[in-house]
Amino acid sequence: MAEQLGPIDESCDSPPYSVVTACRRVGIQEPEDVRWCRLNRVVDAPASEWAALRRQPWKLLVRLAVPGVRRCSCGQRLPGLDRYTFTFRTGREASYLLGQCASCRTVYWEEA
Numbered sequence: 001m002a003e004q005l006g007p008i009d010e011s012c013d014s015p016p017y018s019v020v021t022a023c024r025r026v027g028i029q030e031p032e033d034v035r036w037c038r039l040n041r042v043v044d045a046p047a048s049e050w051a052a053l054r055r056q057p058w059k060l061l062v063r064l065a066v067p068g069v070r071r072c073s074c075g076q077r078l079p080g081l082d083r084y085t086f087t088f089r090t091g092r093e094a095s096y097l098l099g100q101c102a103s104c105r106t107v108y109w110e111e112a
Helices: 017-026 047-055 058-064
Strands: 036-038 082-087 093-100 107-111
Antiparallel strands (some): 082 093, 093 107
16 A cells, blocks of 8 residues: 555755754744744745845844735744854854744744
8 A cells, every 4th residue: 555655755844953952942832843934935035135134134024024914824923033043062053043933833944
């Protein structure tokens, strides 16, 4: 029967697992058990605009504040995003913009 199903195409739309687990420490509820959605899949913007938003993340918050335009898959407004910088054991740092929907707990993220 398994051969009838064919391969399952699975995509993971989250940052590295070490970042996901660390998100519990910055207030994300149940980070390992909720949906993660990269913001550029929700907010349509050309790549050049995303590059500019990474340099000035406050513009992303202004962009998300437009009433009635962007909503979570549960229908609620998208959450505000905060910038967090994670330091790995190797000393490397990575910054992310993170926000969690208060209703369905989907975590929206983007590299900062």
